Amino acid sequence: MYLSVAVLVLSCLALGTQGEEVCGPLEKIKVQHQWASAYRGDHDRLKMSTLVWKDFFAHHPEERARFERVHSDDIYSGDFRAHMVRVFAGFDLLIGVLNQDEIFKSAMIHYTKMHNDLGVKTEIVLEFGKSIARVLPDFIDGKPDITAWRPCFKLIAAGVSE
Ligand code: HEM
Numbered sequence: 001m002y003l004s005v006a007v008l009v010l011s012c013l014a015l016g017t018q019g020e021e022v023c024g025p026l027e028k029i030k031v032q033h034q035w036a037s038a039y040r041g042d043h044d045r046l047k048m049s050t051l052v053w054k055d056f057f058a059h060h061p062e063e064r065a066r067f068e069r070v071h072s073d074d075i076y077s078g079d080f081r082a083h084m085v086r087v088f089a090g091f092d093l094l095i096g097v098l099n100q101d102e103i104f105k106s107a108m109i110h111y112t113k114m115h116n117d118l119g120v121k122t123e124i125v126l127e128f129g130k131s132i133a134r135v136l137p138d139f140i141d142g143k144p145d146i147t148a149w150r151p152c153f154k155l156i157a158a159g160v161s162e
Contacts, residue, residue: 016140023155027148028098035095038139049084063152105160112159125157148153
């Protein structure tokens with residue numbers, strides 16, 4: 001009896017660790033909810049965006065050159081601030097339509113094409129996601145639900161082609 005319970009528990013644990021994280025309906029709601037608390041709540045959105053880009057350039061200094069057009073040598077400049085607003089407005093849009101498949105897909109096609117044309121690869125978008133993950137906890141209400149954020153952000157980073 002004890003042996004079979006132990007076998008059952010061990011198999012569940014093994015399955016649990018092997019199980020793929022998914023960005024399902026529940027995870028989408030959690031991410032939307034947590035994102036809204038950071039982006040629409042009392043927190044300072046520009047401060048959050050600035051800290052994310054600061055973190056990103058600290059981890060990937062070579063990436064600064066890609067954003068020369070928007071004055072990346074000074075992330076407090078008007079040009080770079082406007083860039084940050086555009087990126088996070090785009091991110092906000094994508095998060096907002098995560099659970100509306102058709103709209104999410106067409107928005108993703110647009111962003112994917114734009115980033116592909118700029119030579120932006122999935123790997124670096126995932127790195128940007130790590131910067132978001134390092135900064136977000138200070139701006140959301142409650143503890144970030146990593147097991148929801150990770151697969152949902154991956155969905156965005158992976159891109160969608162027509
Ligand atoms: C989830 C993450 C991201 C979202 C939602 C996003 C969205 C956007 C948006 C909305 C724009 C502005 C397009 C316009 O001018 O109307 C933009 C521009 C751009 N993005 Fe992204 N972006 C993301 C991450 C990244 C990453 C990680 C990179 C590369 C490291 C990147 C590279 C660029 C470049 C080079 C531009 C053009 C900047 C310019 O105006 O010169 N993006 N992005």
